[in-house]
Amino acid sequence: MKKRILRIIILLLLVGAVFYFNGGFEKLLKSPTVQAFGDLIVDFHTVGPIFNLTNMKPGDSETKPIDVTNNGSVSRIIAARGTRTGGIGLDPKIETVLNVTIKDGSTALYGPKSMTDFFSDSLSQDGILLNTINAGDHKTYNFLVEFPTSANNLYQAKSVTADLSFGTITGNNVVFNEVYYIDTKKKTRFKYQWIELYNPTRQDIRLKNWTITDNSRTTVIRSDKKIKAGGFALLSDDGTVWKLWNEPKNSLKIKVVKKFGNGLDVDGDHVVLKNSSGIEVDRMSWGNDISGFTPPAVNPKAALGHSTERQTPGFDTDAASDWVDRNPPTPGN
Structure with missing residues (x-):
């Protein structure tokens, strides 16, 4: 009985080793919605543009939860960048009236500010500072986009698409x-x-x-x-x-x-x-x-x-x- 158990264990180990060295675990864990940014593992929970805002009406809103894990060995200051990747409509563009807020739980880390400002602030050297994630921890950042009820008909049939990227803020010397x-x-x-x-x-x-x-x-x-x-x-x-x-x-x-x-x-x-x-x-x-x-x-x-x-x-x-x-x-x- 012991020899049989031993054979089964050895067989499982061999199968596991073959699975591992053929990239099995990597393939198993890989998801099209997950990206790595250095030590950060980011799950956007969607494929393609993070925001594809079209046919929004005054009072509409859209929230995207983004999960960020610090896979490194030290705490990191997290920063985000937003990039306009497309859109339809002449000036004034719809992003001039849309408001962006970034939250960690109930705590607002950024905004509300116009999406135009969001794109502009993202161009700074460090991007948009969020907060700290300790080594091995993760946080869910909620990106909220709102179409104000006060908006008029100038923005009908206009759209904007946007992507997000993440990084860490570090110093440049010891x-x-x-x-x-x-x-x-x-x-x-x-x-x-x-x-x-x-x-x-x-x-x-x-x-x-x-x-x-x-x-x-x-x-x-x-x-x-x-x-x-x-x-x-x-x-x-x-x-x-x-x-x-x-x-x-x-x-x-x-x-x-x-x-x-x-x-x-x-x-x-x-x-x-x-x-x-x-x-x-x-x-x-x-x-x-x-x-x-x-x-x-x-x-x-x-x-x-x-x-x-x-x-x-x-x-x-x-x-x-x-x-x-x-x-x-x-x-x-």
Whole structure:
């Protein structure tokens, strides 16, 4: 009996392996309504133009739910773009009177604004900012188009078609992502301080001769190591600190020659990151030091044993609101 069960299991494994290596799962999961935009998996629930608006009457509306999944390993700021792909009718075109609203649940993220403005706003560098989706999570965005009841007969027999695309907003250089400066061990608190950098770009970046400056002095990164695209680097002046944390095993760890400044000031300090050419690429601060943001603002002092962390890796508006108190700290994530 056991041998028979074993044969059946082996047979199933073999069949499964053949199915897998012939692209079975990929074909099974593939849908004509689903598209990938980098780490994002987007289900439009329709094939062809997302909106094909014709013969609309005053008071009519149409809603399209779009499911977006963050298939990456870090949180992402989501952005959308709308593109006019066709339509019928002379000026004034129907999109000048149609209103567009984008919602996440009951929360309006955009609009109501005219569809003409929607197309125009989509042309900006980052498209239309929606909100954040954490790694592995998904959200349903509802795109609502309304024909106002106040519209007149100028728009009869006119139409417009439109498509949507999605992407993520990232920075263009390495940034500070998390700072741990207030350890529970007061006597040796400088020893256990660490800084996490994040590379939101699409290329690996060499960190040799980059510098970190606080309110007292400058620390130089002497190690000739690269931070990978979409990766993290953990910096400390004592390698034993990582025995206290559960960071990913493959994390890039860089030991700096001296502690940051004269030790990061718990009550208030700032850090400035410069590349090997001496060009400033990022800065931030906390506590009673407000110099790390534009305009100057307070990033509250972290609680004992907590860190201060960027809300979304790589998303930098130079504002204190980019940062949160993180408990527990998450080095390398």
